[in-house]
Amino acid sequence: MIDAKNTFYEFFAGGGMAHAGLGTDNWHCLFANDFDEKKCDSYSRNWGGHSLVCGDVAKLKTAKLPGLANLIWASFPCQDLSLAGGGAGLRGDRSGTFWPFWRLMDALIADGRAPDIIALENVIGTLTSHGGKDFEAICNSFVKSGYRCGAVVVDAALFVPHSRPRLFVVGVREGIAIPRAALGDGASAQWHPKALRTAYDMLPGATKDRWLWWRLNPPALSNMRFADLIEAAPASVAWHSEAETQKLLSMMSTVNLAKVQHAKRTGKKWVGTIYKRTRLDTRGQKVQRAEVRFDDIAGCLRTPGGGSSRQLILVVEGNSVRSRLISSRETARLMGLPEDYLLPEKYNEAYHLMGDGVVVPVVRHLAEQIFEPILQATKMLRAVA
Secondary structure: OOOOOEEEEEEOOOOOHHHHHHOOOOEEEEEEEEOOHHHHHHHHHHHOOOOEEEOOHHHOOHHHOOOOOOEEEEOOOOOOOOOOOOOOHHHOOOHHHHHHHHHHHHHHHHOOOOOOEEEEEEOHHHHOHHHHHHHHHHHHHHHHOOEEEEEEEEEHHHOOOEOOEEEEEEEEEOOOOOOHHHEOOOOOOOOOOHHHHHHHHOOOHHHHOOEOOEOOOOOOOOOOOHHHHOOOOOOOOOOOOHHHHHHHHHOOOHHHHHHHHHHHHHOOEEEEEEEEEEEEOOOOOEEEEEEEEOOOOEOOOOOOOOHHHOOEEEEEEOOEEEEEEOOHHHHHHHOOOOOOOOOOOOHHHHHHHHHOOOOHHHHHHHHHHHHHHHHHHHHHHHHHO
């Protein structure tokens, strides 16, 4: 019995990247849910539809959720919590879906099916949304429902060449033993940055009393470079014409053009990423700028809300300069997905799916460092009880 697989539910499941991170060796998915039919289609194609219910989380009843989940994972929508969002926070139509999700958690608890662990994933803007009140509301929800909780900020760049810092709030049900190795004596500089420590300081005393400082070992150094992920002949996008590339270069500031000129002078092959951003010029007027980085790390993938939010790549080799949109498969590689992961055929759907996802090896690291040690210890204690 101790070696039986851990069970989990996956909410706001998207394409099942948390599923991919947990894996199938030690985990079995009992239930998955997402509202978006296109994402549900991708989930079904990759993981099968037997455990998936496509629909509004607010309409779910506990009778629809089979068995007992050791872990519940929820990557609830980030748009209203994002620093680039409208600031609605947990009162927004999208990020506000946290509340019906949590009501469902309370209903499970009332049914006698409280999960051992609940893990939430979202943008780091959650920490400062409404002056920290939204983060406080999330942590208070854990405590009121009988869970101790803590949070970490993990940047995917530790695992893949993709700058994507995300907040993970992990709660453990009262009475569950936590291995000492999973807990630190206090905040750590790597996993608990200033914004998280500040948000913690603002929590009420009763919630602080149930706080956990999660301890994570640093992952092995990754030698993966962004340039290693690039397709020479992508099927989902085409290389720009020379005129299109020149137009892109013309949108660069002096500082960014200097980066391109430096790359050309070296004679080596450089692969950079570009985002188009609105900036103020010297007259205080808004202009669209193309900003390039050559640090071998891609910028954070975001959902395409217009052309400016799609990431481009720039390949410089001597005097040759080529550009294009990042391909669907390249975005999947940045999310740590395997090559056999089935992507939507339409580019925008694939980009949206990846931009909304969680990076696979980050989930695996959390599973190895926190989820699995806790659940293994819990199973051993239950076996001898």
